[in-house]
Amino acid sequence: MSLFLAFLGVSFIVIATPGPDTAITIRNTLLGGRAGGVSTALGIASGQTIWALATSAGIVALLVASEPLFLAVKYAGAAYLVYLGVKALQEALRPSHQAEALAVANADGDKRLSPGPD
Numbered sequence: 001m002s003l004f005l006a007f008l009g010v011s012f013i014v015i016a017t018p019g020p021d022t023a024i025t026i027r028n029t030l031l032g033g034r035a036g037g038v039s040t041a042l043g044i045a046s047g048q049t050i051w052a053l054a055t056s057a058g059i060v061a062l063l064v065a066s067e068p069l070f071l072a073v074k075y076a077g078a079a080y081l082v083y084l085g086v087k088a089l090q091e092a093l094r095p096s097h098q099a100e101a102l103a104v105a106n107a108d109g110d111k112r113l114s115p116g117p118d
Contacts, residue, residue: 018026021044029037063070
Protein backbone atom coordinates (compact mmCIF):
# COMPACT_ATOMS: atom_id res chain seq x y z
CA MET A 1 0.00 0.00 0.00
CA SER A 2 2.84 2.39 0.82
CA LEU A 3 4.36 1.74 -2.61
CA PHE A 4 1.06 2.65 -4.24
CA LEU A 5 0.82 5.86 -2.20
CA ALA A 6 4.38 6.76 -3.19
CA PHE A 7 3.47 6.15 -6.83
CA LEU A 8 0.41 8.38 -6.48
CA GLY A 9 2.49 11.12 -4.88
CA VAL A 10 5.12 11.09 -7.61
CA SER A 11 2.41 10.89 -10.30
CA PHE A 12 0.64 13.91 -8.84
CA ILE A 13 3.86 15.93 -8.84
CA VAL A 14 4.65 14.99 -12.44
CA ILE A 15 1.09 15.67 -13.62
CA ALA A 16 0.77 18.96 -11.71
CA THR A 17 4.10 20.30 -12.96
CA PRO A 18 3.42 22.70 -15.82
CA GLY A 19 5.12 21.89 -19.08
CA PRO A 20 6.38 24.09 -21.88
CA ASP A 21 2.89 24.45 -23.38
CA THR A 22 1.58 25.89 -20.13
CA ALA A 23 4.61 28.16 -19.77
CA ILE A 24 4.26 29.62 -23.26
CA THR A 25 0.51 30.07 -22.80
CA ILE A 26 1.05 31.95 -19.52
CA ARG A 27 3.81 34.05 -21.09
CA ASN A 28 1.70 35.00 -24.11
CA THR A 29 -1.32 35.72 -21.91
CA LEU A 30 0.72 38.05 -19.71
CA LEU A 31 2.24 39.81 -22.72
CA GLY A 32 -0.76 39.85 -25.07
CA GLY A 33 -3.76 39.61 -22.80
CA ARG A 34 -6.63 37.20 -23.18
CA ALA A 35 -6.42 37.20 -26.99
CA GLY A 36 -2.76 36.19 -26.90
CA GLY A 37 -3.45 33.40 -24.41
CA VAL A 38 -6.43 32.05 -26.33
CA SER A 39 -4.51 32.18 -29.62
CA THR A 40 -1.61 30.30 -28.06
CA ALA A 41 -3.89 27.69 -26.50
CA LEU A 42 -5.71 27.15 -29.80
CA GLY A 43 -2.39 26.83 -31.62
CA ILE A 44 -1.14 24.27 -29.11
CA ALA A 45 -4.39 22.29 -29.32
CA SER A 46 -4.24 22.36 -33.13
CA GLY A 47 -0.65 21.13 -33.11
CA GLN A 48 -1.47 18.30 -30.71
CA THR A 49 -4.43 17.31 -32.87
CA ILE A 50 -2.24 17.20 -35.98
CA TRP A 51 0.35 15.05 -34.16
CA ALA A 52 -2.35 12.68 -32.92
CA LEU A 53 -3.79 12.32 -36.44
CA ALA A 54 -0.33 11.78 -37.94
CA THR A 55 0.44 9.13 -35.32
CA SER A 56 -2.88 7.39 -35.99
CA ALA A 57 -2.24 7.48 -39.73
CA GLY A 58 1.22 5.97 -39.19
CA ILE A 59 -0.16 3.15 -37.05
CA VAL A 60 -2.86 2.47 -39.63
CA ALA A 61 -0.23 2.38 -42.38
CA LEU A 62 1.81 -0.15 -40.38
CA LEU A 63 -1.24 -2.34 -39.76
CA VAL A 64 -2.26 -2.23 -43.43
CA ALA A 65 1.26 -3.06 -44.58
CA SER A 66 1.78 -5.92 -42.13
CA GLU A 67 -0.93 -8.56 -41.98
CA PRO A 68 0.77 -10.47 -39.12
CA LEU A 69 0.90 -7.29 -37.05
CA PHE A 70 -2.77 -6.59 -37.83
CA LEU A 71 -3.71 -10.13 -36.77
CA ALA A 72 -1.69 -9.77 -33.56
CA VAL A 73 -3.51 -6.55 -32.67
CA LYS A 74 -6.85 -8.11 -33.60
CA TYR A 75 -6.25 -11.19 -31.45
CA ALA A 76 -4.94 -9.09 -28.57
CA GLY A 77 -8.13 -7.03 -28.71
CA ALA A 78 -10.28 -10.17 -28.80
CA ALA A 79 -8.38 -11.64 -25.85
CA TYR A 80 -8.89 -8.43 -23.90
CA LEU A 81 -12.63 -8.51 -24.59
CA VAL A 82 -12.77 -12.13 -23.39
CA TYR A 83 -10.85 -11.12 -20.26
CA LEU A 84 -13.31 -8.29 -19.57
CA GLY A 85 -16.24 -10.67 -20.09
CA VAL A 86 -14.81 -13.26 -17.69
CA LYS A 87 -14.17 -10.58 -15.07
CA ALA A 88 -17.73 -9.27 -15.45
CA LEU A 89 -19.15 -12.79 -15.06
CA GLN A 90 -17.00 -13.45 -11.99
CA GLU A 91 -18.15 -10.20 -10.44
CA ALA A 92 -21.80 -10.97 -11.22
CA LEU A 93 -21.56 -14.45 -9.67
CA ARG A 94 -19.64 -13.34 -6.58
CA PRO A 95 -21.83 -12.36 -3.63
CA SER A 96 -21.89 -8.67 -2.98
CA HIS A 97 -19.64 -7.29 -0.25
CA GLN A 98 -22.43 -4.93 0.69
CA ALA A 99 -24.87 -7.81 1.28
CA GLU A 100 -22.28 -9.56 3.47
CA ALA A 101 -21.67 -6.40 5.50
CA LEU A 102 -25.42 -5.88 5.91
CA ALA A 103 -25.88 -9.46 7.11
CA VAL A 104 -23.09 -9.04 9.67
CA ALA A 105 -24.54 -5.71 10.83
CA ASN A 106 -28.01 -7.24 11.20
CA ALA A 107 -26.62 -10.21 13.13
CA ASP A 108 -24.77 -7.89 15.50
CA GLY A 109 -27.87 -5.75 15.95
CA ASP A 110 -30.09 -8.76 16.63
CA LYS A 111 -27.54 -10.05 19.11
CA ARG A 112 -27.47 -6.74 20.99
CA LEU A 113 -31.25 -6.45 21.08
CA SER A 114 -31.88 -9.99 22.30
CA PRO A 115 -32.62 -10.34 26.00
CA GLY A 116 -30.51 -12.58 28.14
CA PRO A 117 -26.84 -13.42 28.44
CA ASP A 118 -24.54 -13.55 25.41
